[in-house]
Amino acid sequence: MVRRSRKSSKHAGAAPRSWPRRVVDAKAWVAQAEALGRGEGDLVALFGEADRVHMAVRNTAGPQILTLAVNDGRFPSVGSRHAPAIRLERAIRDLFGHEPIGLADTRPWLDHGAWPLAAPLSKRRLAAAPRSPTEYKFLPVEGEDLHQIPVGPVHAGIIEPGHFRFTANGETVVRLEERLGYVHKGVEWLMQGATVERAATLVGRVSGDSTVAYAFAFALAVETALRIEVPVRAVYLRALMAELERIANHLGDFGAVCNDATFVLIHAHCGILREQVLQASDAAFGHRLMRDCIVPGGVATDISAENIRRLKALVEAIGPRFRELVTIYDDTPSLQDRTVTTGTVSGDLVRRFAAGGYVGRASARDFDVRRDLAYAPYEKFAIDVPTLQAGDVDARLRIRLLEIEASLKLVRRILEGLPRGPLRAPMRAAKDEREGVGLVEGFRGDVFVYVRLAADGTVARCHPRDPSWFQWPLLEVAVKDNIVADFPLCNKSFNCSYSGHDL
Amino acid sequence: MRSLLFKSLAKDPVTIDGPGADARAAKELASTLDDLARRVLGRSLVIREIDAGSCNGCELEIHALNNPVYDLERLGLKFAASPRHADVLLVTGPVTHNMRMALERTWRATPDPKWVVALGDCACSGGVFAGSYACVGPVSAVVPVDLHITGCPPRPVEILKGLVALLDAASRSGAAGGRSL
Ligand code: SF4
Numbered sequence: 001m002v003r004r005s006r007k008s009s010k011h012a013g014a015a016p017r018s019w020p021r022r023v024v025d026a027k028a029w030v031a032q033a034e035a036l037g038r039g040e041g042d043l044v045a046l047f048g049e050a051d052r053v054h055m056a057v058r059n060t061a062g063p064q065i066l067t068l069a070v071n072d073g074r075f076p077s078v079g080s081r082h083a084p085a086i087r088l089e090r091a092i093r094d095l096f097g098h099e100p101i102g103l104a105d106t107r108p109w110l111d112h113g114a115w116p117l118a119a120p121l122s123k124r125r126l127a128a129a130p131r132s133p134t135e136y137k138f139l140p141v142e143g144e145d146l147h148q149i150p151v152g153p154v155h156a157g158i159i160e161p162g163h164f165r166f167t168a169n170g171e172t173v174v175r176l177e178e179r180l181g182y183v184h185k186g187v188e189w190l191m192q193g194a195t196v197e198r199a200a201t202l203v204g205r206v207s208g209d210s211t212v213a214y215a216f217a218f219a220l221a222v223e224t225a226l227r228i229e230v231p232v233r234a235v236y237l238r239a240l241m242a243e244l245e246r247i248a249n250h251l252g253d254f255g256a257v258c259n260d261a262t263f264v265l266i267h268a269h270c271g272i273l274r275e276q277v278l279q280a281s282d283a284a285f286g287h288r289l290m291r292d293c294i295v296p297g298g299v300a301t302d303i304s305a306e307n308i309r310r311l312k313a314l315v316e317a318i319g320p321r322f323r324e325l326v327t328i329y330d331d332t333p334s335l336q337d338r339t340v341t342t343g344t345v346s347g348d349l350v351r352r353f354a355a356g357g358y359v360g361r362a363s364a365r366d367f368d369v370r371r372d373l374a375y376a377p378y379e380k381f382a383i384d385v386p387t388l389q390a391g392d393v394d395a396r397l398r399i400r401l402l403e404i405e406a407s408l409k410l411v412r413r414i415l416e417g418l419p420r421g422p423l424r425a426p427m428r429a430a431k432d433e434r435e436g437v438g439l440v441e442g443f444r445g446d447v448f449v450y451v452r453l454a455a456d457g458t459v460a461r462c463h464p465r466d467p468s469w470f471q472w473p474l475l476e477v478a479v480k481d482n483i484v485a486d487f488p489l490c491n492k493s494f495n496c497s498y499s500g501h502d503l
Numbered sequence: 504m505r506s507l508l509f510k511s512l513a514k515d516p517v518t519i520d521g522p523g524a525d526a527r528a529a530k531e532l533a534s535t536l537d538d539l540a541r542r543v544l545g546r547s548l549v550i551r552e553i554d555a556g557s558c559n560g561c562e563l564e565i566h567a568l569n570n571p572v573y574d575l576e577r578l579g580l581k582f583a584a585s586p587r588h589a590d591v592l593l594v595t596g597p598v599t600h601n602m603r604m605a606l607e608r609t610w611r612a613t614p615d616p617k618w619v620v621a622l623g624d625c626a627c628s629g630g631v632f633a634g635s636y637a638c639v640g641p642v643s644a645v646v647p648v649d650l651h652i653t654g655c656p657p658r659p660v661e662i663l664k665g666l667v668a669l670l671d672a673a674s675r676s677g678a679a680g681g682r683s684l
Binding site: 110112114115116117120133134153154156157158159160161181182183184185186187189190201202205206207208209211252265268269271272274275278282288289291324325328331332497498499500 | 504507508552553554555556557558559560561562563564565566567569570571572582584585586596597599600601602603604605609630631632634635636637638655656658
């Protein structure tokens with residue numbers, strides 16, 4: 001049963017939601033952590049700086065950021081009160097050297113002991129404590145006839161590296177424990193002191209499959225900080241690129257999940273449709289993934305009348321062929337047998353983790369940034385947010401199929417209503433320190449970017465947060481009690497980002 | 504489903520003629536690649552892909568090589584699950600410190616003759632991530648590289664051209680040994 005709600009977003013108006021930020025004391029910080037633990041509101045981001053930590057939340061009082069000074073290298077743990085924060089705090093410890101007081105898990109997360117220095121983002125120059133990267137204590141296991149299957153970091157397919165430690169009882173997965181951080185590239189360190197242009201190129205390469213969503217969120221953050229009004233044509237072109245990126249990724253995932261269930265016909269046809277979208281994007285914007293096309297202040301490239309016609313024709317052509325594939329999926333019991341009731345995640349868990357995208361919506365979490373915290377130009381369009389209940393591989397797949405339909409319509413309406421006008425507003429230098437937040441609905445879920453610009457206009461701090469941070473832990477739950485052979489299917493139905501997570 | 508199968512059979516193949524200019528380039532590359540693979544190795548070329556720190560953009564274009572439009576396998580190119588079956592290691596990303604050991608181990612597990620292709624600006628030069636505490640740098644800083652294919656990410660046809668260049672050089676030198684380039 002698909003529920004679709006279009007309740008017009010409470011926050012009308014094109015101005016991006018502002019995220020008021022206030023400095024709090026330890027007591028208020030702990031109170032907010034405990035409120036999250038009771039299920040009051042969503043944790044949106046948790047990230048550090050050399051002398052402070054920030055917690056972005058969204059609750060009945062709206063979106064906001066709490067900042068707590070860190071003087072003695074310690075701060076009260078949020079993770080010990082609210083599980084979704086655990087890995088975020090392990091990462092803060094690795095990067096800044098701040099100790100979360102009360103966090104039970106003392107193991108490093110992104111720091112595998114191979115960096116030339118410890119706590120690279122802290123002010124103190126700490127010598128590295130080299131360890132062998134394989135030295136990592138996975139959770140202990142008791143019980144007879146249990147065996148462990150280590151998988152990765154290099155995987156059998158063409159996929160990003162991560163380690164999956166399975167504990168299985170015969171064919172059934174008793175536990176999956178993930179170890180990530182293999183593709184950590186130090187993006188936040190590289191952005192310190194960078195120009196806005198340099199930071200934009202870095203943010204656009206945090207996760208290649210979401211380069212448009214990241215560039216969009218970063219641009220919104222900078223424009224909020226510098227109070228720049230983006231021309232309306234540029235705003236429409238941004239949404240056009242974001243929806244093309246969504247369609248291309250969902251087509252790829254639809255094919256890949258069927259392929260993991262050994263049904264190659266749908267995979268082959270999805271590959272053709274995806275290739276057509278990438279080629280049309282290449283023709284229209286000069287890059288198959290539309291990288292570096294969204295820039296602070298607007299967009300870098302215009303679209304020709306010829307390419308508008310080509311995209312309109314593409315959307316008309318893809319619709320029926322895509323629906324034919326959906327019919328085949330519906331009519332193939334052997335596929336349903338693999339996807340239905342496989343990799344189930346409960347509604348309670350996705351709400352507790354504020355898991356975004358298809359992971360959340362397949363388990364009835366009714367949230368989409370384009371509708372609920374509308375940013376230009378989405379407040380001009382009625383955004384259709386389908387949700388399902390089952391929370392299994394089939395539901396995560398069907399949400400993608402429904403979103404492809406919705407995005408095809410959206411692309412058509414954007415092209416029809418594309419206004420004329422300039423592509424970019426001039427960048428303005430502020431004489432003082434400025435900060436801003438961008439939150440955008442990427443294909444995989446909400447991409448959050450916080451940026452603070454120093455008085456000289458360079459980046460003092462930039463933190464991009466990938467939606468996968470709140471989806472990866474749920475994959476461990478989803479595969480429990482499934483057969484090991486169904487892991488690729490569950491994993492592909494999540495399609496979490498490694499590079500976006502590792503930063 | 505039968506109607507789709509029938510329609511697919513009735514239609515002319517989508518593989519080559521689907522896209523625009525790329526198709527001609529792919530077509531022209533395809534034949535030379537297949538002959539070279541046969542001549543140099545007497546069979547098709549097996550590739551093992553390793554993401555040593557990529558942003559995942561390069562992986563997306565490597566996936567495209569397997570779609571029916573580029574359809575790598577008909578050119579005598581195949582991806583293998585294990586490095587032990589591979590002739591070519593296709594490595595992406597600025598080698599992160601956290602992936603260095605895995606890359607070295609995978610390289611050692613690949614039997615000779617073998618070739619290493621650094622794919623994408625990051626693999627070739629460290630790209631935008633050069634200089635980071637978390638990155639070793641280009642692939643050539645960790646394992647010997649036979650061919651660099653630049654781009655961010657390189658388009659599928661550019662990857663095909665690179666693989667042809669690799670085989671061409673290997674066959675010209677006549678030696679079977681991977682290191683003879
Ligand atoms: S070259 Fe570009 S696409 Fe490839 S890994 Fe580097 S940033 Fe990503």
